[in-house]
Amino acid sequence: MTKKALITGITGQDGSYLAEHLLARGYEVHGLVRRVALEDSSRRFGRINSIRDQLTLHAASLESYPSLFHVISRNPFDECYHLAAQSFVAESFSDGFSTMNTNINGTHYMLAALREIRPECRFYFAGSSEMFGRVREIPQRESTPFYPRSPYGISKCAGFELTRNYREAYGMFCCSGILFNHEGPRRGFEFVTRKITSTVAAIKLGMASELRLGNLDAKRDWGHSADYVRAMHLMLQQDEPDDYVIATGETHTVREFCEMAFEQVGLDYRRYVVVDERFYRPAEVEILVGDASKARRELGWAPQYDFRELVAEMVRSDLEQLTRSGGALRYAAWPVG
Ligand code: NAP
Ligand code: F7E
Secondary structure, eight states, X not given: OOOEEEEETTTSHHHHHXXXXXXHTTOEEEEEEOHHHHHTHHHHTTTTGGGXXXXXXXXXXXXXXXXHHHHHHHSOOSEEEEOOSOOOHHHHHHOHHHHHIIIIXXXXXXXXXXXXXXXXXXXXXXXXXXXXXXXXXXXXXXXXXXXXXXXXXXXXXXXXXXXXXXXXXXXXXXXEXXXXXXXXXXXXXXXXXXXXXXXXXXXXXXXXSOEEESOTTOEEOOEEHXXXXXXXXXXXXXXXXXXXXXXXXXXXXXXXXXXXXXXXXXXXXXXXXXXXXXXXXXXXXXXXXXXXXXXXXXXXXXXXXXXXXXXXXXXXXXHXXXXXTTTOSSOOOOSOO
């Protein structure tokens, strides 16, 4: 029988790659989208435009339990991937309240509605390495204690605990992926990797002259979104629900990312990167590097992209997109981060 999957956050980076991954495996794929997105679909559906006719989209709001209840009660989903969230850490410092509301209550509403109507539906929660924050050990693994450093990180800890509690209290098949940073050509422009690669492309094409960044010494374990959505799917195919760290095991500074991205177009980052205090965060996560050996062992998961391939693909794609769009598609001044 054809499996039915619901993806919240289907218009985002991971949602779009996951939808493609599930369609390729014969799933009937449904997506939850905001009503405003339907009103401005040509722009808001940019990442899913090429597969839109293969998807069933439902308008609902993560802030409204009845709207989620309505969608879930009318569709017998086998799997639910809850990816929708306010995902930008810097923004969570500016408006912690709405981040908490969307990320914590939204997750709770999803779990509560599934428990009421479809307790047999398997549930994936998009946990984050931001939960480790001021890290207690290096590398971080499933047993590493959480120490979040932002409202975003705190909201993800709450979502993680809710997910575990529904598993333990109600016997539901609920899993959390503790995913380290993952990127790709579909990454939002506000995140540092895409900000870098899109500005590198703009500089190379003579459309920009500098790149203003915050903390160049922060270290991240960067993988590719297309690799990470495979892990989400694998988690829901196991005999027992569990939580898994998904990471490459390699860490690089923001400076190293810049160096490699500029190298791709034959430029020296030191001539263009300007440190700007406005992009520093009130509390920083200095280093993240994950140990995904449990996922390798139990899920048979391993990343296919390495760091160089990731950076090269992003720069190449931004050069193409910027050329095609006549300069429209690139990082534009963001109020924070
Ligand atoms: P993304 O590109 O920012 O996508 C976020 C998605 O959530 C979008 O579809 C967005 O819809 C939706 N959304 C945001 N606020 C919403 C609201 N109030 N109501 C309904 N939908 C809302 O994020 P991503 O990189 O794909 O990440 C997917 C998930 O994984 C997120 O939960 C994120 O926190 C988590 N995560 C990401 C990473 C990473 O490195 N990418 C690492 C760990 C965990 P619109 O298109 O309408 O805005
Ligand atoms: O920052 C530093 C910044 O915004 C990475 C989300 O997907 O991954 C992501 O969160 C680092 C930080 O991602 C700028 O201070 C320097 O140390 O790309 P980012 P993030 O905060 O790591 C986790 C795992 C998630 O779960 C999140 O949803 O780069 N940095 N200068 C900068 N960052 C930004 N954005 N802009 C700068 O100018």
